[in-house]
Amino acid sequence: DIQMTQSPSTLSASVGDRVTITCRASQSISSWLAWYQQKPGKAPKLLIYKASSLESGVPSRFSGSGSGTEFTLTISSLQPDDFATYYCQQYNSYSFTFGPGTKVDIK
């Protein structure tokens, strides 16, 4: 199985900050990567698919980039609603695998 790692595991930031989360795959997954946001007690929500495509309805402050084995999720100006845990997930090959998550909390 392809292993996914994320860094950092926790990120403390303030409203208005630019935030970047990194996701790495243990082998090339081309651009078959998605990013999800999850708030406590809620289901995950799709933000980005195919590494850089913004899901409909997701604010444009979210962006994704990368290909191969290294990817980033960027929030250009952190908003109060963005404090959550973020997961990357590869869908290049079975079993689909998720990263361990990055918790973004208030500084």
Added chain:
Amino acid sequence: EVQLVESGGGLVQPGRSLRLSCTASGFTFGDYAMSWVRQAPGKGLEWVGFIRSKAYGGTTEYAASVKGRFTISRDDSKSIAYLQMNSLKTEDTAVYYCTKDELWSYYYYMDVWGKGTTVTVSS
């Protein structure tokens, strides 16, 4: 509005079985693959498996941790996906989510999630 509602969770003893259902609305269910993803208490997300649409053979894929114990099926006439869980273990305790899967050039990603149903495996 696209909606997925999971049901069937509960408390079950180790070694027993449980069947979860995912009832879909707001889209043509038969045209889409469906996945199950779980989240153990305080842990991250784990993909369980998925079933392709009938147009792509209706075939299934599973995570190694559940292969041979869990079975995913679908009833397109009722817009329901099922997760049959047999020989349950304490480590299967989790919130189980179903997802609608979007297809892009032969690759599937999970674009809509249900709210989840809780399965607790304990004696």
